[in-house]
Amino acid sequence: MKFVSVLKKKVLSFFDNRFTNRRQFHGDANHLDEEYPVDLNQAPATITQNLITFSYLSNAEALLTLGSDLGGLTPYEVEYKLSQFGHNEIDKQEELSWYKHLWLSYKNPFNLLLTLLAIVSFFTDDMKGATVISSMVVISTILRFVQERRSNNAADKLKEMVSTTATVIRQEDDDEEDDEHIAELEKQIMASNPAQMENRVEVPIKNLVPGDVITLSAGDMIPADVRILTAKDLFISQAALTGESLPVEKFAAQSKENIKDVLELENIAYMGTNVVSGSALAVVLTTGKNTFFGSLADKVIAEDAAETSFQKGVNRVSWLLIYFMLIMSPIVFLINGISTHAWRDAALFSLSIAVGLTPEMLPMIVTSTLAKGAVFMSRRKVIVKRLDAIQNFGAMDILCTDKTGTLTQDKICLEKHTDIFGDDYDDVLEYAYLNSYYQTGLKNLLDVAVLERANFGDIPLLVKKYSKVDEVPFDFQRRRMSVVVADTTGGNLLICKGAVEEMLTCCTHAEHDGQVMPLTNELLNKLRSVTAELNADGLRVVAVAKKNYPEAKGNYSVNDEKEMILVGYVAFLDPPKETTQPAIEALNRLGIAVKILTGDNELVTAKVCREVGLDVEGLLLGSDIDNLSDGELTVIAKNTTVFAKLTPSHKERIVDILRASGHVVGFMGDGINDAPALRAADIGISVDTAVDIAKEAADIILLEKSLMVLEQGVEEGRKTFANMLKYIKMTASSNFGNAFSVLIASAFIPFLPMLPVQLLLQNLIYDISQTVIPFDNVDREFVMQPQRWDPVDLRRFMIFFGPISSLFDVLTFFVLWHFFGANSPDHQSLFQSGWFLEGLLTQTLIVHMIRTRKIPFLQSTAAWPILLMTTCAVALGIIIPMSSIAHMVGMQALPGSYFVFLVLAIAGYMILTQSLKGVYVRKYGWQ
Known part of the structure; x- marks a missing residue:
C-alpha cells in the first residue's frame, strides 16, 4: 500500500508548505488525473461547494483527498490537523462583561444629552440643576442594566450542540503500506463492516479532524460534516436543518447530478443531524466553524443584529426632540439676554429650558414599561432575552413561522x-x-x-x-x-x-x-x-x-x-396542534398576517394550513426564489402565504424582503435552519427545546411551543407601546407648549418668567408623577392593531396640542400682570409662583386627557397608581409656594383669589383639549 502512504505523506507535506490549505492531488494518470479544488477552511459559499465536490468523488478519492485511508489517521496526523483546523467546536457569542453592558445601558441619545447638560450646569455653578439631571441619568441607567441582567440570567444557558464522544478508527502508528491501486482501496471500503472495524476508539468530538474515519449507528449525533463511505439502511433526521419531519435516506454514492442545494446531497451527512436508523462508515470532511452548521452559527454570531423597529422608532423620536431643543434653547437665551441684559441668568434659564424640553425620564419609562412586560411574560413561562422585544411584539404585523412543531405536533x-x-x-x-x-x-x-x-x-x-x-x-x-x-x-x-x-x-x-x-x-x-x-x-x-x-x-x-x-x-x-387554529384566528384579529416558511414539502404544508384554517393565498418554492430578483420577490412575497422547500438563506432573504417593505416581522423557529431568519427578524422567537444556535439568535424563548402564547405577547407588547407613547406625547406636547410660552414671556416680561431652579423643580415633580405610567390601563381598541413609532404623528401631535397650554399660560400671564400686580422685577416671585403652579397643574392633569381618545374619568379611567401620583403632584405643587421652603426656591404664597382663577383656567383647558381631541381624532386618527 505504498501508493496510499506516499500520497498521505505528500498531503501532510503540502500542509506544511501551503498555509492556504488549498488541496491539489494528482495520482497516476489512469486514476487521479483530475484536480480537486477542495478548500476546508473558507467562507460559507466555498464550504457548500466543497461538500458538493466531495459528494461526486469516489470513496477512495475522497479518502485520499483528505490524506486518509480506511485505517484512519495516525496520532501525528491528528495532531498536525488539529493545529491547522483547530478543535471541532462552534464558536459562541461571548457574554458581555458587566461594564460593557452598563455602558450600553447608559448609551442612548437622551442620556448623552442630559450628561452634557449636567456638565454645563456643574461648570456654571448650578449645582442643584446638575444634581437633578445626574440623578435622572443614573437611575434610568441602573434600572435598565439590572433588569436586562436579570432577564439574561433567566434565559437557559446554551448547551453543547453535539454529543460528547464519537467512535473513530485511528491507527496506532505510521506504518508504511504496500502500493495499492485506487480500485483496490474502493473494494476494501465496500467490503468493510463498521461493527467489525479494528482500532475503534472513543474520542471527544472536539478532537475530530478532517480525514478521521468514524462509525455511525442509530441514535448517534453526526459530529461533523461527513462523507458516507458505506451505509446500511441509513436514515438521518435533518429536521433541525431543513424542517422536514421525516428522516432522509443516505447512501454511499451520489446518484443525482447537478445538485445545487447542498442539503439534497445523498452521501453527505451534516453536523447537528442525527442517525434515526441503520449504520454507516464515514469520513470527516470539515469540522467546527468550517461545517455547514458552523457557517450558519458563525453568521448568526458574527453579524450584528439588525436595528429593530423599536430601536429605529426610539431613535427617530429622540432626535426629533433633541433637534427641537437645540433650536428653542438658543432662541430663549438670546431673547432673555437682550431683554434683561443678565446674560448669565439667561444662560442658566436657557439651559433649564433645554432640560425641560428633554423627556429625561424616557429611558426610565421605557425600561420600566418593558420590564413590567417581561415580568408579565415570565409568569406565562416566556423568557424575554432582550427587553426591546416586548414592544416589537406589539409592532409586529407579519409573523413568519416554521410548520413542524409550531403548527403541527412534530409527530408522525x-x-x-x-x-x-x-x-x-x-x-x-x-x-x-x-x-x-x-x-x-x-x-x-x-x-x-x-x-x-x-x-x-x-x-x-x-x-x-x-x-x-x-x-x-x-x-x-x-x-x-x-x-x-x-x-x-x-x-x-x-x-x-x-x-x-x-x-x-x-x-x-x-x-x-x-x-x-x-x-x-x-x-x-x-x-x-x-x-x-x-x-x-x-x-x-x-x-x-x-x-x-x-x-x-x-x-x-x-x-x-x-x-x-x-x-x-x-x-x-404530522397532525396540527389543537391550539393552532384558534391562535391563528386570534393573531388575525390582532391584525397580524401569518406566513409559513418551511423546508418541508409544499403539499404537506398546504394540507396543514387548510386544517388549521390558514387561507393559502399563494405558494412559492425555494427553487423559484433563486430565480427572482429582490424587486420581484417583494411583490410576490406580499401575497404569498406558504414558502416551502426553503434553505436557511431563503428564509433569511424573505424576512429581509418583508422588513424592507415596511413591515415589522416576527419569526418563530427552533431549528439550525431557522437561525439566520431569527437574527434578521425584528423579533426572533424560539422555544426551550430548540437547537442551541436558534436560542442564541432569538429575542424571546417560549417554554411552550404554541402560537397561543404569542397572542398574549402581542397584547402585552401593544400595552407596553401604548404606555410609552403616552409619556412621550404628554411630555413633548406640554414641553413644546411651555417653550412656546417662555418665548412669549421672554419677549414681553422684563424679568425671567421662571427661575431655572423653579423650572427644574417643576420638571422633576412632573417626571416623578409619570414613573407609574407603565402600570396604566390601556383601552382595548388600542391593542387590536399593530402599533409602531411615527415621528411625523408625534410632531403633528406636539404642534397641535402644545399651543393649547400656551394659550392658558398667556392668559395666566395676563391675569398675574394686570389683576395681581406682578408687573415688575420687585414682584417677580409672585409671577413665577403663579406660573409655576398653573404650569405644573395643567401639565400633570393633562395626563388624563391625553392618555385616551375617550372622555377621561367617564369612558376611560386611569389605573390607581396614575390617579394617586397625579394627585400627589398637584398637592405638592400647591404646598411648595405656601410652605416655609418657598423662599429657598424664590417663591411666595399666592392669594386665595388666584385659586379661583386657577380652577376656572384648568377646567377651561381640559374642556378645550377634549373638544380639539375629537377634531384631531377625526382628521388624523389616534395612535
Whole structure:
C-alpha cells in the first residue's frame, strides 16, 4: 500500500508548505488525473461547494483527498490537523462583561444629552440643576442594566450542540503500506463492516479532524460534516436543518447530478443531524466553524443584529426632540439676554429650558414599561432575552413561522387506512400492524405510528392468531419490507408494505370488497389517481400487499415478493396542534398576517394550513426564489402565504424582503435552519427545546411551543407601546407648549418668567408623577392593531396640542400682570409662583386627557397608581409656594383669589383639549 502512504505523506507535506490549505492531488494518470479544488477552511459559499465536490468523488478519492485511508489517521496526523483546523467546536457569542453592558445601558441619545447638560450646569455653578439631571441619568441607567441582567440570567444557558464522544478508527502508528491501486482501496471500503472495524476508539468530538474515519449507528449525533463511505439502511433526521419531519435516506454514492442545494446531497451527512436508523462508515470532511452548521452559527454570531423597529422608532423620536431643543434653547437665551441684559441668568434659564424640553425620564419609562412586560411574560413561562422585544411584539404585523412543531405536533401519525380506492378499510390496518409488529429491524417513525394507531381495540390480539415465520428486511433499492406469518390453518401469509410505485411493480392483483381482480392498465391508472389525491392532501402514502402460501416453507427472500395482491394504503401525517387554529384566528384579529416558511414539502404544508384554517393565498418554492430578483420577490412575497422547500438563506432573504417593505416581522423557529431568519427578524422567537444556535439568535424563548402564547405577547407588547407613547406625547406636547410660552414671556416680561431652579423643580415633580405610567390601563381598541413609532404623528401631535397650554399660560400671564400686580422685577416671585403652579397643574392633569381618545374619568379611567401620583403632584405643587421652603426656591404664597382663577383656567383647558381631541381624532386618527 505504498501508493496510499506516499500520497498521505505528500498531503501532510503540502500542509506544511501551503498555509492556504488549498488541496491539489494528482495520482497516476489512469486514476487521479483530475484536480480537486477542495478548500476546508473558507467562507460559507466555498464550504457548500466543497461538500458538493466531495459528494461526486469516489470513496477512495475522497479518502485520499483528505490524506486518509480506511485505517484512519495516525496520532501525528491528528495532531498536525488539529493545529491547522483547530478543535471541532462552534464558536459562541461571548457574554458581555458587566461594564460593557452598563455602558450600553447608559448609551442612548437622551442620556448623552442630559450628561452634557449636567456638565454645563456643574461648570456654571448650578449645582442643584446638575444634581437633578445626574440623578435622572443614573437611575434610568441602573434600572435598565439590572433588569436586562436579570432577564439574561433567566434565559437557559446554551448547551453543547453535539454529543460528547464519537467512535473513530485511528491507527496506532505510521506504518508504511504496500502500493495499492485506487480500485483496490474502493473494494476494501465496500467490503468493510463498521461493527467489525479494528482500532475503534472513543474520542471527544472536539478532537475530530478532517480525514478521521468514524462509525455511525442509530441514535448517534453526526459530529461533523461527513462523507458516507458505506451505509446500511441509513436514515438521518435533518429536521433541525431543513424542517422536514421525516428522516432522509443516505447512501454511499451520489446518484443525482447537478445538485445545487447542498442539503439534497445523498452521501453527505451534516453536523447537528442525527442517525434515526441503520449504520454507516464515514469520513470527516470539515469540522467546527468550517461545517455547514458552523457557517450558519458563525453568521448568526458574527453579524450584528439588525436595528429593530423599536430601536429605529426610539431613535427617530429622540432626535426629533433633541433637534427641537437645540433650536428653542438658543432662541430663549438670546431673547432673555437682550431683554434683561443678565446674560448669565439667561444662560442658566436657557439651559433649564433645554432640560425641560428633554423627556429625561424616557429611558426610565421605557425600561420600566418593558420590564413590567417581561415580568408579565415570565409568569406565562416566556423568557424575554432582550427587553426591546416586548414592544416589537406589539409592532409586529407579519409573523413568519416554521410548520413542524409550531403548527403541527412534530409527530408522525397514521391519518388514514384505506382500500385500493381510498375508502376506509380496517383490514389494511391489521395487515400493516402485523408487518410493523413482527419486523426485527429498528422501527422507523412510520412503524411507530402504525403500532400506536392500532394499539386500540382488538387488533393487538391478532398476534395470538399468528406466529412469525420469516422476514425480508427493508432495503432502499426495493423500498419495501415483508414479514411472513403462519396462520391457524398451517399456511403462510406474506405481508409487504412499502412505497407505492415499488409495490405496484410487484403486484399482479388487487383486492376490493373481498374480490380479487387483475391489475390492468386501466385499474393501475385509477389506483395512481387515488394515491395522487392522498398526496395532494399532504399525506405520505405506503401501500400494503399480501400473498398466501397454502403450504409453508422454511425460508423466504426478495424473490417471493412477486405476484402479490394489493389490499390498500396507510397514509401518514404530522397532525396540527389543537391550539393552532384558534391562535391563528386570534393573531388575525390582532391584525397580524401569518406566513409559513418551511423546508418541508409544499403539499404537506398546504394540507396543514387548510386544517388549521390558514387561507393559502399563494405558494412559492425555494427553487423559484433563486430565480427572482429582490424587486420581484417583494411583490410576490406580499401575497404569498406558504414558502416551502426553503434553505436557511431563503428564509433569511424573505424576512429581509418583508422588513424592507415596511413591515415589522416576527419569526418563530427552533431549528439550525431557522437561525439566520431569527437574527434578521425584528423579533426572533424560539422555544426551550430548540437547537442551541436558534436560542442564541432569538429575542424571546417560549417554554411552550404554541402560537397561543404569542397572542398574549402581542397584547402585552401593544400595552407596553401604548404606555410609552403616552409619556412621550404628554411630555413633548406640554414641553413644546411651555417653550412656546417662555418665548412669549421672554419677549414681553422684563424679568425671567421662571427661575431655572423653579423650572427644574417643576420638571422633576412632573417626571416623578409619570414613573407609574407603565402600570396604566390601556383601552382595548388600542391593542387590536399593530402599533409602531411615527415621528411625523408625534410632531403633528406636539404642534397641535402644545399651543393649547400656551394659550392658558398667556392668559395666566395676563391675569398675574394686570389683576395681581406682578408687573415688575420687585414682584417677580409672585409671577413665577403663579406660573409655576398653573404650569405644573395643567401639565400633570393633562395626563388624563391625553392618555385616551375617550372622555377621561367617564369612558376611560386611569389605573390607581396614575390617579394617586397625579394627585400627589398637584398637592405638592400647591404646598411648595405656601410652605416655609418657598423662599429657598424664590417663591411666595399666592392669594386665595388666584385659586379661583386657577380652577376656572384648568377646567377651561381640559374642556378645550377634549373638544380639539375629537377634531384631531377625526382628521388624523389616534395612535
